[in-house]
Amino acid sequence: MDSESRRNHPLLVDSSACLCRVDAGGTSKYVPGGRNPCTQPHVKPSVHPVRPKPAPERTRSPSPLLPGLPDDLAIACLIRVPRAGHRKLRLVCKRWQQLLSGNYFYSLRCNLGLAEEWIYIVRRDRDGGVSWHAFDPRFQIWHPLPPIPKDYSEAVIGFGAAVLSGCRLYLFGGRDPRKGSMRRVIFYSARTNKWHRAPDMLRRRHFFGYCVMNNCLFVAGGESEGAGRCLRSAEVYDPNRNRWSFVSEMSAAMVPFIGVVYGNRWFVKGLGVQQQVLGDAYFPETDTWHPAALRRGMASGWRNPSVCLNGQLYGLDCGDGCRVRVYNAAMDSWSRCADSGMHLGSSRALEAAALVVLGGKLCVVRNNMSITLVDVEGGGERRWETIAGGGQIKTFVTNLLSNIAGRSGLRNYIVHCQVLQA
Numbered sequence: 001m002d003s004e005s006r007r008n009h010p011l012l013v014d015s016s017a018c019l020c021r022v023d024a025g026g027t028s029k030y031v032p033g034g035r036n037p038c039t040q041p042h043v044k045p046s047v048h049p050v051r052p053k054p055a056p057e058r059t060r061s062p063s064p065l066l067p068g069l070p071d072d073l074a075i076a077c078l079i080r081v082p083r084a085g086h087r088k089l090r091l092v093c094k095r096w097q098q099l100l101s102g103n104y105f106y107s108l109r110c111n112l113g114l115a116e117e118w119i120y121i122v123r124r125d126r127d128g129g130v131s132w133h134a135f136d137p138r139f140q141i142w143h144p145l146p147p148i149p150k151d152y153s154e155a156v157i158g159f160g161a162a163v164l165s166g167c168r169l170y171l172f173g174g175r176d177p178r179k180g181s182m183r184r185v186i187f188y189s190a191r192t193n194k195w196h197r198a199p200d201m202l203r204r205r206h207f208f209g210y211c212v213m214n215n216c217l218f219v220a221g222g223e224s225e226g227a228g229r230c231l232r233s234a235e236v237y238d239p240n241r242n243r244w245s246f247v248s249e250m251s252a253a254m255v256p257f258i259g260v261v262y263g264n265r266w267f268v269k270g271l272g273v274q275q276q277v278l279g280d281a282y283f284p285e286t287d288t289w290h291p292a293a294l295r296r297g298m299a300s301g302w303r304n305p306s307v308c309l310n311g312q313l314y315g316l317d318c319g320d321g322c323r324v325r326v327y328n329a330a331m332d333s334w335s336r337c338a339d340s341g342m343h344l345g346s347s348r349a350l351e352a353a354a355l356v357v358l359g360g361k362l363c364v365v366r367n368n369m370s371i372t373l374v375d376v377e378g379g380g381e382r383r384w385e386t387i388a389g390g391g392q393i394k395t396f397v398t399n400l401l402s403n404i405a406g407r408s409g410l411r412n413y414i415v416h417c418q419v420l421q422a
Helices: 003-008 071-078 083-089 094-100 103-111 296-300 392-405
Strands: 018-020 029-031 117-124 130-136 141-143 160-164 168-172 185-189 194-197 209-213 216-220 234-238 243-247 255-262 265-271 277-283 306-309 312-316 323-328 333-339 352-358 361-366 371-374 384-388 413-421
Touching: 071 094, 071 103, 083 094, 083 141, 094 103, 117 352, 117 361, 160 209, 160 216, 160 413, 168 216, 168 413, 209 255, 209 265, 255 306, 306 352, 312 352, 352 413, 361 413
Parallel strands: none
Antiparallel strands: 117 130, 117 413, 130 141, 160 168, 168 185, 185 194, 209 216, 216 234, 234 243, 255 265, 265 277, 306 312, 312 323, 323 333, 352 361, 361 371, 371 384
């Protein structure tokens, strides 16, 4: 082919050719196929030079929790931070957030006796909605909480609240004014400071009885949709299996208004279909109900609220929670065991709405958000200790205004009160 033909026709490229680095200097050299065999047959044929692939980056080890300290020593420091500062610790970095959201961190706090108990109060507001608050008894301050989900933040009535695993607050059941009776179950974790969903109950119900035994949630009785339809069914939720299952039905259908776990038995008292007062007792080891187990002396003097502490059943002897009595199983009778000597008043604002156990003591929570600790096993001047609210002048003003407005004038009141540990 002459020189003029070469100028008018493009060069033909051999598809089997390649560019290989064959000389010692590493420069590319053209190697036509067939004349000079390729020195790197594994390289794909191409008219472009093959760029070497970058070496893979080495996996970086996670940064330490605290610079200059091994992680085990850093964790030993972080678990000793008071619970009031955990919300800020989660904002430091992702590793701290993961550490404080796991079970390992709080299991260490529990094993070393560093876990702290806070009081969680669910109350009905003036507009009919539901809000909640957390009280830190160590520093005696209230802490903000994430809002309750809409399922229970509106005008839902007759729902239950219980604590499982020491750190999870469950809200379940209830009656929505638009949807009727619900099976919905949600829970708040004090470790993650977030709300989560749980499996729904098997039956729709509201104004039912509930308790916690062996870290399982038991639910029985109540009402469902229909003209005053009372339920006999009972069910249990096992958090380890994350499922609900039916247990034996109650001896009679009822709407329980008081219940307590005493002597590894669940005692309930409520209203039957004919509005008669009924009692029943559940034995978990045999999965049976025995109404006769609720003795006459216990039932006659048993009032809400009540709680079991160190194997003893305690209840309040007056509306404002200034006197406490204890049940004597041998005598089947109630007797007074503690008296503050100061009656606060009969207004609903000062009415004791809950009686819980906090730090081995009885804790009386009133509708005006005042909290009093009662050391029933001790004595001395600090047997009655007010840790929230209080003050004689403030109590007098609250009592006076509540009496002027009338008992029906109070629109803010406590619905549930529980203690969570973290």
